Amino acid sequence: MDTPERIFLIGPMGAGKSSVARRLAGRLDWEALDTDAEIQARTGVDIGFIFEKEGEEGFRVRERAVLEDFCQREACVIATGGGLVLDPDNRELLRSNGYVVFLNAGLDTQMARTRITQHRPALEGTDKETVLREMLESRLPLYHETAHWTVETDGQRVQQVASRIYEHLGSLGLS
Numbered sequence: 001m002d003t004p005e006r007i008f009l010i011g012p013m014g015a016g017k018s019s020v021a022r023r024l025a026g027r028l029d030w031e032a033l034d035t036d037a038e039i040q041a042r043t044g045v046d047i048g049f050i051f052e053k054e055g056e057e058g059f060r061v062r063e064r065a066v067l068e069d070f071c072q073r074e075a076c077v078i079a080t081g082g083g084l085v086l087d088p089d090n091r092e093l094l095r096s097n098g099y100v101v102f103l104n105a106g107l108d109t110q111m112a113r114t115r116i117t118q119h120r121p122a123l124e125g126t127d128k129e130t131v132l133r134e135m136l137e138s139r140l141p142l143y144h145e146t147a148h149w150t151v152e153t154d155g156q157r158v159q160q161v162a163s164r165i166y167e168h169l170g171s172l173g174l175s
């Protein structure tokens with residue numbers, strides 16, 4: 001593969017996509033982008049509010065629009081929302097517009113890293129562990145099918161995960 005213009009980070013809530021995107025972008029001297037943050041910046045409200053007013057369906061429409069725009073940006077590491085891979089067209093957009101890295105995280109890691117639920121309405125007022133387990137089970141095949149490469153994040157610091165990706169890109173001649 002030629003040098004990609006963008007790296008996409010996919011994976012479940014609490015995998016560390018946003019933090020790793022910032023760190024990796026710093027090492028590559030690229031820009032860090034984040035679909036959730038962009039949706040919040042464009043609407044001026046948090047994701048919980050969008051789910052409340054427009055439902056998940058409305059949120060997914062906004063998420064697609066942001067993804068399409070990000071596919072036009074260059075030299076960027078893009079953190080994506082955990083459910084972005086649900087849509088087959090999104091999966092195709094990811095694979096054809098950059099190098100896709102799956103940040104895998106076990107349930108314990110996700111539980112520990114999802115204390116902040118402001119942009120995660122699916123976890124509010126529910127049995128968080130059950131919701132995360134069900135999501136992981138149903139989405140795991142989608143993450144695997146979409147990713148060009150997988151990195152394990154359990155027990156790893158942000159810096160270590162970013163370094164592993166950076167070194168992997170180097171081994172492919174991409175960084």
Ligand code: S3P
Binds near residue numbers: 047084
């Ligand atoms: C979602 C994950 C969230 C956010 C929204 C929906 C999901 O992003 O996009 O709450 O369906 O898994 P993170 O993966 O960054 O938490």
